[in-house]
Amino acid sequence: MEFNGYKRGDGRYGVRNHVMAISTVACASGVVDAIGRVFPDVTAIHYAYGCGYGPDDFFTSLNTMSGFVSNPNVGAVLVIGLGCELLKSEYIAQAVKGKPVESFDVQQYGSAASTKKGIDIVEKFLAHVEIQKRQPAPVSDLIVGLVCGGSDAFSGVTANPSVGVASDMLVKQGATVIMGETTEMIGAAHILKNRCDDKDLSEKIEKLVLDQEKFVRDYLGEWAGLVIAPGNMDGGLSSITEKSLGCITKSGTTPIRQLVDYAAKPTKAGLTIMNTTGYDIDDMAGMTAGGAQIILFTTGRGTPAGFPAIPVIKVSSNTSTFKSMAGDIDINAGSILDGEKDIASVGGEIFQMVFKVASGETTRAEINKSRPFNCLKQGPSF
Amino acid sequence: MKDNALRVNPYDNVVIAIQHIGKGDAVTIGSETLFNTVQDIEPSHKIAVIAIKSGERVIRYGEPILEAMVDIPKGGWVHVHNAQPIIIPQQNERKGDRR
Numbered sequence: 275m276e277f278n279g280y281k282r283g284d285g286r287y288g289v290r291n292h293v294m295a296i297s298t299v300a301c302a303s304g305v306v307d308a309i310g311r312v313f314p315d316v317t318a319i320h321y322a323y324g325c326g327y328g329p330d331d332f333f334t335s336l337n338t339m340s341g342f343v344s345n346p347n348v349g350a351v352l353v354i355g356l357g358c359e360l361l362k363s364e365y366i367a368q369a370v371k372g373k374p375v376e377s378f379d380v381q382q383y384g385s386a387a388s389t390k391k392g393i394d395i396v397e398k399f400l401a402h403v404e405i406q407k408r409q410p411a412p413v414s415d416l417i418v419g420l421v422c423g424g425s426d427a428f429s430g431v432t433a434n435p436s437v438g439v440a441s442d443m444l445v446k447q448g449a450t451v452i453m454g455e456t457t458e459m460i461g462a463a464h465i466l467k468n469r470c471d472d473k474d475l476s477e478k479i480e481k482l483v484l485d486q487e488k489f490v491r492d493y494l495g496e497w498a499g500l501v502i503a504p505g506n507m508d509g510g511l512s513s514i515t516e517k518s519l520g521c522i523t524k525s526g527t528t529p530i531r532q533l534v535d536y537a538a539k540p541t542k543a544g545l546t547i548m549n550t551t552g553y554d555i556d557d558m559a560g561m562t563a564g565g566a567q568i569i570l571f572t573t574g575r576g577t578p579a580g581f582p583a584i585p586v587i588k589v590s591s592n593t594s595t596f597k598s599m600a601g602d603i604d605i606n607a608g609s610i611l612d613g614e615k616d617i618a619s620v621g622g623e624i625f626q627m628v629f630k631v632a633s634g635e636t637t638r639a640e641i642n643k644s645r646p647f648n649c650l651k652q653g654p655s656f
Numbered sequence: 657m658k659d660n661a662l663r664v665n666p667y668d669n670v671v672i673a674i675q676h677i678g679k680g681d682a683v684t685i686g687s688e689t690l691f692n693t694v695q696d697i698e699p700s701h702k703i704a705v706i707a708i709k710s711g712e713r714v715i716r717y718g719e720p721i722l723e724a725m726v727d728i729p730k731g732g733w734v735h736v737h738n739a740q741p742i743i744i745p746q747q748n749e750r751k752g753d754r755r
Contacts, residue, residue: 427700
């Protein structure tokens, strides 16, 4: 199977052709906003931190932002800094290979002149991407991220198993699938451990989950057993183990091929585990920095969240949420509860939609321009 | 009669309500009436298929997910008010990893 994508200079294929303007620190976001008002089709993004923070957060944000703007769905990128922040705009720009990139700092020119400069650059970028055409790309160039957010007790019964079917089909075709949300693997280490290709990987996955469990227990003490959002408890889930078992079903049944750090690129086709948190936006940032061009996102209680430059396909676990958030959800796995469809047929529908979306069909979150951005930050600001 | 609950795994001792089930109403899965509830059950919540005694495990996906804090009757609602997360064994404290 193939999809029609935009070939980049680094050999990867984008499923979108976005021109992006991004600030590396919140202080510079006004200029990005001004550019976004002039060009509504430009993906104008803020990063909320970037100023004073520790080395772990610095390198996490550097890797994430560099990976994210390098994502093949971005056709050209303008990086705007303030000038005095730790996360310099030029560091991010230097990481971008094989496509147009420029960077500058607002302290060089002031807001008004920076905006004018930014508009000129973006105009040039738009002209560049406009003439690019989609061309056939092999499935082996497709990376799909798996996310669940606002889960309810039906997520693990309808939507996640359906995505699991689609995952298996994608892997069979040669694609790469990334599952994250390490916190939501707690209690399921013994299952994941037995799904690994080799003993070394099996031990790494088990250690990852058990270490995360220990971290949660040490950090949260007697609250540790209930590391699930209150929304999830209203939905009938009573413990992280219950949620985890329902969560990991979206990875299907194929062997785990690789474990990668947050924001790192998978190097093997098949199922990859990425060490991410359960916060959907941070999770998607890590996966898209790792090269995911599409996200499959299951939700029980519903969420409008997409992600900048990345088509996010929403799968609801129940028809009530599908109806109340009809403009936000792409596929309704609640039809399984209604007796209209089964898991295999919804899984097939999701698989088909991945290919349609890869070749240009828009998702609800894209139409709504719902594209929150954030990335992992765990330490203090200084 | 239309199903109002579903069973995830044959080894489970809970089933999941797929619609509101009133107190005393029949729980129907695969067009078969299994038992009656002892209280109102909200959609997507768990119902005990058999009596679960205090200290016994609640099984879903074929795996233990909770431990009953009180005796839960057959047809009872199972959630955080009557079941707690299982105290996780210290299996992650490996050699040299004990803090």
